[in-house]
Amino acid sequence: MKPLISLDNICLKQGERDILSHISLTLREAEITSVIGPNGAGKTSLVRLILGLAQPTSGHIQRTPRLRIGYMPQKLTTNTTLPLTVKRFLSLAHHSAMTTDQALQRAGASHLGSSSMHKLSGGETQRVLLARALLAKPQLLVLDEPAQGVDITGQEALYQRISDLRDELRCAVLVVSHDLHWVMAKTDSVICLNQHICCHGHPQTVSSDPAYLTLFGQETD
Known part of the structure; x- marks a missing residue:
């Protein structure tokens, strides 16, 4: 390899x-x-x-x-006073070779696109962080x-x-x-x-x- x-x-x-x-x-x-x-x-x-x-x-x-490197950190800290959907969060990534929909699909999180980042479960948050790491098609x-x-x-x-x-x-x-x-x-x-x-x-x-x-x-x- x-x-x-x-x-x-x-x-x-x-x-x-x-x-x-x-x-x-x-x-x-x-x-x-x-x-x-x-x-x-x-x-x-x-x-x-x-x-x-x-x-x-x-x-x-x-x-x-x-x-091309995609990175998924242990956890995410966001400002809970700011409205932020999953798709909006993903759109803030600097480099993207995949669309947000493609990244969410590959991470098994297609259903979360319009969800609030502040209302996700632990498992859902990790899926979204994985999708963010995939945006660069690493x-x-x-x-x-x-x-x-x-x-x-x-x-x-x-x-x-x-x-x-x-x-x-x-x-x-x-x-x-x-x-x-x-x-x-x-x-x-x-x-x-x-x-x-x-x-x-x-x-x-x-x-x-x-x-x-x-x-x-x-x-x-």
């Missing part, structure tokens, strides 16, 4: 504190890569580097030219805890939608997730992060790695 972005020996410091140390990884088209790790492991910092929102202290990041889709605030039934449907999108768009997907069961069942590659990459590879390989077992134990259900 074609590599879209590669990190080579990336380090990130905050003052004298090491946030990330010697990170090397490649994200390839049509592959789902999950990042797992304890709180404070540097997952959000890694996402910021990949998005280009932060620069490494050392090391090199190589992106395919004009790489080659790389970055999802930071996409099932945040979503009930169990909604989580299963959302993760299935993510898998379907990978197949439809042939995009790379990077998911930060605490859902170890889904990660191990549906991901092509897993990165176990704790400031450095503890282990990295196919879920079956990672799940038996001593570094993974130290952090998460035997059970992934």
